[in-house]
Amino acid sequence: MTTLLGILYLAISAVTLVRSSAFQEALHGPVLCEFIPDDAPPSQQEEIRDYLGCGPSSALVPIAGVALITLVPVFAMTYLSVRVLRFRADLFGTVLVIQGALKAKRFDLSTAHVRLDATIGRRIPYLQIVESASASGRLYLRDVHTPLMPPDDLLAIAEAIESGRRPEPFAGQAIQTAMTLRRLATDPLARIIA
Numbered sequence: 699m700t701t702l703l704g705i706l707y708l709a710i711s712a713v714t715l716v717r718s719s720a721f722q723e724a725l726h727g728p729v730l731c732e733f734i735p736d737d738a739p740p741s742q743q744e745e746i747r748d749y750l751g752c753g754p755s756s757a758l759v760p761i762a763g764v765a766l767i768t769l770v771p772v773f774a775m776t777y778l779s780v781r782v783l784r785f786r787a788d789l790f791g792t793v794l795v796i797q798g799a800l801k802a803k804r805f806d807l808s809t810a811h812v813r814l815d816a817t818i819g820r821r822i823p824y825l826q827i828v829e830s831a832s833a834s835g836r837l838y839l840r841d842v843h844t845p846l847m848p849p850d851d852l853l854a855i856a857e858a859i860e861s862g863r864r865p866e867p868f869a870g871q872a873i874q875t876a877m878t879l880r881r882l883a884t885d886p887l888a889r890i891i892a
Contacts, residue, residue: 708769787837792858794827796835803835807855808862812875825855825875852883
């Protein structure tokens, strides 16, 4: 919540800056430029404009570029912080709720297509869940430097998977996934290897 308030504060500050008279003055020159006498010869008007700096400010472009370059990492860090701090997974009966950075996804494990897989680089195991073409998610069974999920949680997920019916190509895969989760929960050697 604090991070979202910080983003809102930055957005309000940016809007306030753009609407401020100092910013507008930097875009269009000082207010004195509006009072250049019209009856002066054009060459003198141009000379006065150059002297007062009435032309568009070229310093604004680098300042805006630097501001934009510094805001991109801030927004990226904010998103990653929110994603890490808000991540949560809860199992309610057969429904798994995975809370992400901005929204929660709900999956009914009794009917979803499930399989176990692992990331390529560090071999972190995860449960791949697909309910439809647009609804899919991953539940990581451990993090990079953390042990495997508690055995009770793995058994609860296995029971939720086995409690429903699926069409045959996916039923065998679901049973195999549940058996693997049970083995990870009960076999100490499998827990070490995973």
